[in-house]
Amino acid sequence: MNMKRNQWLLMLAVAATLSGPAVAQTPAETTAPGGNSTTVHLIRLLVEQGVITDAQANALLQQAQREAQAASQPRPEPDVREGDVRVPYIPEVVRDEIREEVKEDVMAQAKAENWAAPNTFPDWVSRVKVFGDVRVRNESRFFSGDNSDEIIDFQKLNDDGPYDVNEDSVTYLPPLMNTREDRENLLRIRARFGLEAALSENWSTGVRLATGSSNGPVSTTQTLGGGLSKKDIWLDRAWISWRPGNWNFTAGRAENPFVSTDILYSGDLNFDGVSARFSGLSFSNSGSFFGTLGAFPLQYSDDDWPSNSRDKGKSEDRWLLGAQVGANWEFKNQSRFQAAVAYYDFDNLRGQRSSECFLYQVGPPCDTDWSVPAFMQKGNTVFLLRDIQLDPSDPAHTPLPQYVGLASKFQLFDLNVRWDTTLFNGYKLQLAGNYIYNHGYDEQEMWQNAEGQLANNFNVNTGEIESGRDAWMVHAAFGSSLDLKRRGDWMTFLGYKYIKPDALPDAYNDSSFHLGGTNAKGYYLGAAYALNERLYFQGRWMSSEEVYGPPLSIDILQLELNARF
Incomplete structure (x- = not known):
């Protein structure tokens, strides 16, 4: 044009x-x-x-x-008649x-x-788009003095382990979370920079780099300090997309292709694998369908495991398989309603109890060490993976070095609804809800698979598992604009979350609320204001506590400045 x-x-x-x-x-x-x-x-x-x-x-x-x-x-001079208009020279x-x-x-x-x-x-200049954002955040974490001080950090136990669980032979405590000492005014940053290039009318590719204190999947935020040392940069995305008509096929590491909330998938989470999305399939004057299919590898088996044996373990790859279908309705009063239902199968994610292993004989590692989770936050029920046999010469003091694995299967049904509308004087209102149901949760099966060796979420007095299969949240936002793209735009928001321990994998959801994971309930509220079209300020307060088990109350205050380009 x-x-x-x-x-x-x-x-x-x-x-x-x-x-x-x-x-x-x-x-x-x-x-x-x-x-x-x-x-x-x-x-x-x-x-x-x-x-x-x-x-x-x-x-x-x-x-x-x-x-x-x-x-x-x-x-010749033209004849001048009545009504003629003379145009000045x-x-x-x-x-x-x-x-x-x-x-x-x-x-x-x-x-x-x-x-x-x-x-x-050059030709490539017109085909390449640069994008990115920078966030500077001041974060304070407040813990109740009544919190339990014996909550184990199972991710660190696996990373540093195995850990000896025999109280008669161990000489040190397992890694424990900080649950009582406040951490105020942590200055933290997030920086992301990306390029997207059009290869043809239907093909495109892109990459994005991001900060992060580790290669964990749920956060690209990094705490400043560290003796003024330089900060890490990670490859956050790398993908190729093909868009024929209403379809979009993507392969590589790309953004979340599903309609979801951060109760299940963190906003910083990206997906490794392939996905296919369609949209714009109209079924009425105001409604249209959309959908997504995806297959994402979570963890591949180690080709050389066990390294000190001629007999290698069989393939035990773990995958996330997802399917979603939904609909959008657009109304004349600038209102929009969206509903989507999804099914996610976290295949082979549950841990496996090993066969008998004789570590006191300095033999090979136990045969299910592969089922250690690649990443955890906290909340899921875990159990001791190894069936370690006691040394007959000194059974009481036989070291029992253990890893932990997830006790439940995760086969999730996920329902999302959202209503956007325009009220008086052009103000915007958004109401949203999310409900998750873990069809794979079965307490009897969890107990049998773990052979009774549960490490948490278990009441020793009643002999019962203290967990559950569902999670839900509600969210409301109101303001002059919800995208904060013009100077002076503002918005406020509030919501409530309730997440039972095994409603979903604790590895992939928001890392701020309750400092990540499951077995949490509480509210959040905040406000944001646009300083200009590319810069806005946001403040957020989150207050949460445990659903089951030892007391763990955590309040979070975040004040941040966000720039985007």
């Missing part, structure tokens, strides 16, 4: 030049190949841009020559100034938009 508009501007400029009395130019100036005529230059520019052909250009020049010759002949100097101003404006725009000289910039 810009090219056509600019070409029409050129043609109008030529028309303006030709429309004045031709005495402003001599025939020689009009037709001379190397003359300095504005008309000649503009006509040549039209030829170079492909707006007119050489034949059409010659015709324009000949027309200008004929009009110049006709204008040079003396003309525009001096030649003024006409020349108008032509030059039009020419300068058109040429300036042509150069700025790279269509007057299309070979000035």
Whole structure:
């Protein structure tokens, strides 16, 4: 559209030049190949841009020559009749100034938009889009003095382990979480920078880099300090997409392709694998369907495991398989309703109890060490993976070095609904809800698979598992705008979350609420204000506590400045 508009501007400029009395130019100036005529230059520019052909250009020049010759002949005074309007004569100097101003404006725009000289910039410049954002956050964490001080950090236990669980032989405590000592005014940053390139009409590719204190999947935030050391940069995304019609096929590491909330998937979470999305399939004047299919590897088996044995373990890959279908309804009063239901199968994610292993004989590792989770936050029920046999010579003091694995299966049904509408004076309102049900949760099966060796979420007095299979949240936002894209835009929001321990994997949800994971309930509220179209301030308060088990109350205050480009 810009090219056509600019070409029409050129043609109008030529028309303006030709429309004045031709005495402003001599025939020689009009037709001379190397003359300095504005008309000649503009006509040549039209030829170079492909707006007119050489034949059409010659015709324009000949027309200008004929009009110049006709204008040079003396003309009789026209008869003046009643009602005639006399147009003042525009001096030649003024006409020349108008032509030059039009020419300068058109040429300036042509150069700025790279269509007057299309070979000035490389081709890739017009096909590449740069995007990114920077966030600076001040975060304070407040813990209740009544919290339990014996909550084990199972992720760290696995990372540093195995850990000896025999109280008669171990000489140190397992890694424990900080649950009582406040941490105030942690200055933290997040920086992300990406490139997206169009390869053809339907193909594109892109990469994004991001900060992060580790290679964990749920956060790209990094705490400052550390002796003023430089900060880490990770490959956050790398993908190729194909968009034929209403479909979008993506392969690589890309953004979350599903409609979801951070109760299940963190906003910083990206997905490794392949996905296929469709949208825009209308079923009424106001409604349309959309859907997504995806397969994402969570963890591959180690090809060389166990390294000190000729017999290698079989393939035990773990996958996330997901399918979602939903619908959008658009209404005349600028309202929109969306509903989506999804099914996620976290295949082979549950841990496996090992066969008998004789570690006191310095034998190979136990045969299900592969089922250690790649990443955990906290909340899921875990159990001791190894079936370690006691040393007959000293059974009481036999070391029992253990890893832990997830006790439950995770086969999730996920329902999301959202209502967006415009109220009085153009104010925006959004209401949303999310419900998750873990069909794979079965307490009897968990107990049998763990052979009774549960490490948490178990009441020793009643002999019962203290967990559950469902989670839900509600969210409301109100303001002048919910996207904060104009100076002065503002919004407020609040919500409530309730997440039972085994309603979903604790590895992938928001890392701020309850400092990540499951077995949490509580509220959050906040507000944001746009300083300009690319910069906004946000404050958020979150208050949460445990659903089951030892007391763990955590309050979080976040004040942050967000810039985007």
